[in-house]
Amino acid sequence: xxxxxxxxxxxxxxxxxxxxxxxxxxxxxxxxxxxxxxxxxxxxxxxxxxxxxxxxxxxxxxxxxxxxxxxxxxxxxxxxxxxxxxxxxxxxxxxxxxxxxxxxxxxxxxxxxxxxxxxxxxxxxxxxxxxxxxxxxxxxxxxxxxxxxxxxxxxxxxxxxxxxxxxxxxxxxxxxxxxxxxxxxxxxxxxxxxxxxxxxxxxxxxxxxxxxxxxxxxxxxxxxxxxxxxxxxxxxxxxxxxxxxxxxxxxxxxxxxxxxxxxxxxxxxxxxxxxxxxxxxxxxxxxxxxxxxxx
Amino acid sequence: xxxxxxxxxxxxxxxxxxxxxxxxxxxxxxxxxxxxxxxxxxxxxxxxxxxxxxxxxxxxxxxxxxxxxxxxxxxxxxxxxxxxxxxxxxxxxxxxxxxxxxxxxxxxxxxxxxxxxxxxxxxxxxxxxxxxxxxxxxxxxxxxxxxxxxxxxxxxxxxxxxxxxxxxxxxxxxxxxxxxxxxxxxxxxxxxxxxxxxxxxxxxxxxxxxxxxxxxxxxxxxxxxxxxxxxxxxxxxxxxxxxxxxxxxxxxxxxxxxxxxxxxxxxxx
Ligand SMILES: Nc1ncnc2c1ncn2[C@@H]1O[C@H](COP(=O)(O)OP(=O)(O)OP(=O)(O)O)[C@@H](O)[C@H]1O
Ligand SMILES: [Mg+2]
Numbered sequence: 001x002x003x004x005x006x007x008x009x010x011x012x013x014x015x016x017x018x019x020x021x022x023x024x025x026x027x028x029x030x031x032x033x034x035x036x037x038x039x040x041x042x043x044x045x046x047x048x049x050x051x052x053x054x055x056x057x058x059x060x061x062x063x064x065x066x067x068x069x070x071x072x073x074x075x076x077x078x079x080x081x082x083x084x085x086x087x088x089x090x091x092x093x094x095x096x097x098x099x100x101x102x103x104x105x106x107x108x109x110x111x112x113x114x115x116x117x118x119x120x121x122x123x124x125x126x127x128x129x130x131x132x133x134x135x136x137x138x139x140x141x142x143x144x145x146x147x148x149x150x151x152x153x154x155x156x157x158x159x160x161x162x163x164x165x166x167x168x169x170x171x172x173x174x175x176x177x178x179x180x181x182x183x184x185x186x187x188x189x190x191x192x193x194x195x196x197x198x199x200x201x202x203x204x205x206x207x208x209x210x211x212x213x214x215x216x217x218x219x220x221x222x223x224x225x226x227x228x229x230x231x232x233x234x235x236x237x238x239x240x241x242x243x244x245x246x247x248x249x250x251x252x253x254x255x256x257x258x259x260x261x262x263x264x265x266x267x268x269x270x271x272x273x274x275x276x277x278x279x280x281x282x283x284x285x286x287x288x289x290x291x292x293x294x295x
Numbered sequence: 296x297x298x299x300x301x302x303x304x305x306x307x308x309x310x311x312x313x314x315x316x317x318x319x320x321x322x323x324x325x326x327x328x329x330x331x332x333x334x335x336x337x338x339x340x341x342x343x344x345x346x347x348x349x350x351x352x353x354x355x356x357x358x359x360x361x362x363x364x365x366x367x368x369x370x371x372x373x374x375x376x377x378x379x380x381x382x383x384x385x386x387x388x389x390x391x392x393x394x395x396x397x398x399x400x401x402x403x404x405x406x407x408x409x410x411x412x413x414x415x416x417x418x419x420x421x422x423x424x425x426x427x428x429x430x431x432x433x434x435x436x437x438x439x440x441x442x443x444x445x446x447x448x449x450x451x452x453x454x455x456x457x458x459x460x461x462x463x464x465x466x467x468x469x470x471x472x473x474x475x476x477x478x479x480x481x482x483x484x485x486x487x488x489x490x491x492x493x494x495x496x497x498x499x500x501x502x503x504x505x506x507x508x509x510x511x512x513x514x515x516x517x518x519x520x521x522x523x524x525x526x527x528x529x530x531x532x533x534x535x536x537x538x539x540x541x542x543x544x545x546x547x548x549x550x551x552x553x554x555x556x557x558x559x560x561x562x563x564x
Contacts, residue, residue, distance in 0.1 A: 186394055
């Protein structure tokens with residue numbers, strides 16, 4: 001085959017590859033857009049007939065009597081998620097640092113396998129374990145047991161693998177040349193980690209935390225099983241709460257007309273929360289890039 | 296200060312080497328990288344290590360400051376005496392050793408910090424240096440590497456904004472702030488364009504005889520320009536060996552080993 005022909009062949013292959021990638025990417029994007037549009041469309045009747053304000057101003061959440069105060073549910077969602085993140089982040093980060101820079105190889109790799117296993121356990125199993133083991137323990141401490149605390153603990157356990165595995169990956173991406181340079185200058189581990197490794201891996205670490213938060217916000221089954229699902233603003237961590245996702249799961253079976261539409265608003269709020277997180281991530285990420293370009 | 300490098304008369308009194316390598320060998324797992332390497336490194340001189348790719352030059356260099364420790368499954372046997380102390384002894388404090396023996400890598404590896412911080416970080420790490428002394432030392436080393444006039448107005452900028460040659464000189468400056476006695480340079484010019492390479496080469500020559508330098512280079516012309524002593528590595532039976540060691544004059548004018556002669560005349564490798 002002449003070189004010209006083979007060049008033409010290569011060009012044709014390139015064309016095929018690029019266009020099939022284009023199509024796949026647009027399908028993915030389209031699915032995302034369609035879901036959002038669908039949720040919006042389903043939520044619209046309630047937005048029009050009830051109005052945005054009543055979701056924050058109504059007396060309580062009695063959807064069958066036309067009372068739609070979402071604030072306690074929103075708060076329940078945010079509190080469980082933040083609580084879970086607050087526990088899982090330091091644990092996940094520290095264990096990732098330990099695995100990458102201190103632990104002997106065998107320990108690090110077996111811990112890694114364990115995390116992968118944890119990440120693969122279905123959430124209903126976590127919820128079940130929480131219900132039969134964790135909740136009775138909390139009940140002994142302070143009844144009723146099904147509570148904000150139980151939700152926080154279960155969520156922290158569930159997102160720990162996400163935080164730890166993603167942080168480990170981004171710590172592993174720190175260029176070896178920096179570490180070699182630091183070793184050749186006999187910098188201490190502490191300096192190397194705090195001044196070189198963590199700043200370099202920062203945007204990856206932030207992404208890890210944000211993805212974990214997203215997972216915690218949307219987690220349904222386990223939270224539904226251990227949180228008690230009472231719609232109220234909790235006075236302490238021992239009070240039961242209900243999350244947005246659990247709210248949808250609990251009521252969708254019998255919701256009609258406005259009520260159904262309001263559930264879609266729950267979904268919309270959840271989407272908005274996650275969207276906010278993603279925006280935060282990209283803002284923080286771009287700040288990071290500004291920084292490496294030089295101050 | 297006595298500078299040995301001017302002393303190339305073979306009949307002169309034997310000076311004892313600053314670093315004395317005896318029967319050194321290194322293996323990665325079961326793969327022997329090099330063996331039976333014995334050579335002296337004289338104070339204030341530039342010792343060039345030359346040889347084809349994969350003959351163990353970098354591995355050899357990494358033994359001199361025990362960076363070899365950091366490679367899993369890397370085993371080093373033999374003796375390396377630095378002014379009487381055994382570098383390879385398990386009780387040797389590698390942190391202290393690496394302050395005495397600085398290292399510069401093939402690819403410039405400044406930290407992703409400002410130019411100033413690249414130099415201040417190791418300084419602060421080793422002893423509580425006062426603020427005005429810090430500025431002084433940083434200016435001194437930057438002048439030493441000829442970078443001061445180029446960067447004095449942008450010390451707070453990221454070091455990654457420098458050109459490759461400037462980055463490499465910054466890395467040399469970073470090694471110099473710890474006031475090492477010895478500098479190990481692993482192909483310091485090979486990632487640079489010819490002009491930047493020339494500047495770094497001049498710098499290496501200027502640092503003699505204040506520092507004892509061991510330079511790996513693929514560039515024989517460069518070795519002949521800068522080196523006082525030359526060690527020639529070669530792969531024999533897939534194991535690296537030092538096939539010849541001597542003064543630059545002797546190696547380039549009348550090599551003893553036929554492989555060295557062939558390599559120098561460009562016939563091989
Ligand atoms: N970390 C490592 N693990 C296993 N083998 C290694 C490692 N580093 C080097 N080697 C092997 O040891 C031998 C010597 O490598 P070394 O890097 O010292 O050669 P070199 O002379 O520096 O080559 P070059 O001129 O290409 O840099 C090679 O066969 C190489 O494959
Ligand atoms: Mg090498």
